[in-house]
Amino acid sequence: MxxxxxxxxxxxxxxxxxxxxxxxxxxxxxxxxxxxxxxxxxxxxxxxxxxxxxxxxxxxxxxxxxxxxxxxxxxxxxxxxxxxxxxxxxxxLPGSEHGHLHCRTCGRSWEVGPAEVAPMLDALRARRGFEADISHLALVGRCADCRAAGRRQ
Amino acid sequence: MxxxxxxxxxxxxxxxxxxxxxxxxxxxxxxxxxxxxxxxxxxxxxxxxxxxxxxxxxxxxxxxxxxxxxxxxxxxxxxxxxxxxxxxxxxxLPGSEHGHLHCRTCGRSWEVGPAEVAPMLDALRARRGFEADISHLALVGRCADCRAAGRRQ
DNA sequence: TGCGCTATTGCAACCTATTGCGATAGCGTG
DNA sequence: CACGCTATCGCAATAGGTTGCAATAGCGCA
Known part of the structure; x- marks a missing residue:
């Protein structure tokens, strides 16, 4: 035991x-x-x-x-x-499959649900036959706050 | 040469x-x-x-x-x-901005142009104000060949 | 319960990448 | 063309992560 x-x-x-x-x-x-x-x-x-x-x-x-x-x-x-x-x-896990957004400027991160990326995944599957794994997806960029504040890098 | x-x-x-x-x-x-x-x-x-x-x-x-x-x-x-x-x-560079697709099974990779991911990027920008950097994007999954051949991992 | 097969562990070596620092050497200036 | 400022270099040390291998220890079975 x-x-x-x-x-x-x-x-x-x-x-x-x-x-x-x-x-x-x-x-x-x-x-x-x-x-x-x-x-x-x-x-x-x-x-x-x-x-x-x-x-x-x-x-x-x-x-x-x-x-x-x-x-x-x-x-x-x-x-x-x-x-x-x-x-x-x-x-x-468990929990829904999701990807991630990382803000390059402030370092915070968010989750993105399937719905938000589905169109892209569908397009890739249809046009290239590529089945992407959303849970491995990580997008880097700048978040709303940092853009609004004009912060860079 | x-x-x-x-x-x-x-x-x-x-x-x-x-x-x-x-x-x-x-x-x-x-x-x-x-x-x-x-x-x-x-x-x-x-x-x-x-x-x-x-x-x-x-x-x-x-x-x-x-x-x-x-x-x-x-x-x-x-x-x-x-x-x-x-x-x-x-x-x-130079060359157009693009992301990458990596096949987890065979290890090959492809480029994806802005057009294919634009809808997703637009949606993220509109809904969350997040400006993603496409050139840093890397999607992992399985390519058409490997799926067709039924190859796994 | 004891036995044996083999999955797993821990160590040590190795690889990729990063950083601090004294020494070197671009290159703009006089 | 020589001078000096300082960007850059090379080294050495460090950190995160991976791998080979001999020793250990789960656990299925008798």
Whole structure:
């Protein structure tokens, strides 16, 4: 048993079984990461996750976290996309698929729902047969506030 | 063919003056990078550029290349965006502004012109006031060939 | 419960990219 | 043409991220 995690959320409680069903294993390291992810909200960078895991288990190794994240992405439990600096950012599922807007000037970011990008995705699919993955989409630019304020770069 | 690079292209021949006009300098290291860029076609990663510079001048230092690329981007001579792995890729101007499509399965990439994404950009501008930078756009997904062939990941 | 297969871990080395700093060298000026 | 200001260079150190490999430890099975 694993008492330390009174996981109630069915998404998280099912992870163990989903791993096993694939012949993968449920390890203390993975348990730690799941714990961190369950508490995470919105976007987190990989290094933030490493840090939070270390807060729980100081022995946490970066490589383990990165490899586990790959596994979880395979399972569809997390999604990653590349932030404005090219760093990986993870987004915890469930939740609707969405892309991201990053303001180059102030650094804030927003989510864009499927509806807003659907026309473009449809056009790409129709004209080129290219099926784009919206959850990996990250648009960089300038937000309304920064434009109004005339702020640059 | 390309002889030893008697740069004729006005874009490249003008770089020196554009640098000077800004109080910046024309150095052998920058000349080397310009030479490499002039010969480059399409997209190149930063490390490819470092390597090619080393082929011309073995003493080339990575930091110099990276810093020079920043300067050239300021001048609007190159653009960078983040490839599927999050690595920086540079694109040489001139040429129309465009985004990129990366096939997750086969790794190939294509360019998308302004027309194809304009509707989305317009919608974002109208609804959120967000001015997205198309040249920084990179969409990841699966191309027509891979979809037709039923290839996955 | 004990055994064995093999997924996973942790370490260390490596790669890409960035930054601080003293030394060097463009280039505008006199 | 020499001088001096300062942009740029090269080095070394650092950070984020990845990978190969030997050792460890889940977990299915008898």
């Amino acid at each position: 694993d008492p330390p995690i009174p996981v109630v959320d069915p998404v998280w409680s099912g992870v163990r079984d989903r791993l096993r069903a694939r012949g993968l294993r449920w390890t203390p390291q993975r348990r730690t990461l799941i714990e961190v992810l369950a508490a995470a909200d919105g976007h987190v960078t990989a290094s933030e996750l490493v840090e939070r895991c270390r807060a729980i288990d100081p022995a946490t190794t970066p490589s383990t976290v990165y490899r586990t994240l790959d596994v979880l992405e395979d399972l569809g439990i997390v999604r990653h996309h590349h932030g404005p600096e090219g760093r990986e950012e993870f987004h915890v | 390309d002889p030893p690079i008697p740069v004729v292209d006005p874009v490249w021949s003008g770089v020196r003056d554009r640098l000077r006009a800004r109080g910046l300098r024309w150095t052998p290291q920058r000349r080397t990078l310009i030479e490499v860029l002039a010969a480059a076609d399409g997209h190149v990663t930063a490390s490819e550029l470092v390597e090619r510079c080393r082929a011309i001048d073995p003493a080339t230092t990575p930091s110099t290349v990276y810093r020079t690329l920043d300067v050239l981007e300021d001048l609007g001579i190159v653009r960078h965006h983040h490839g599927p792995e999050g690595r920086e890729e540079f694109h040489v």
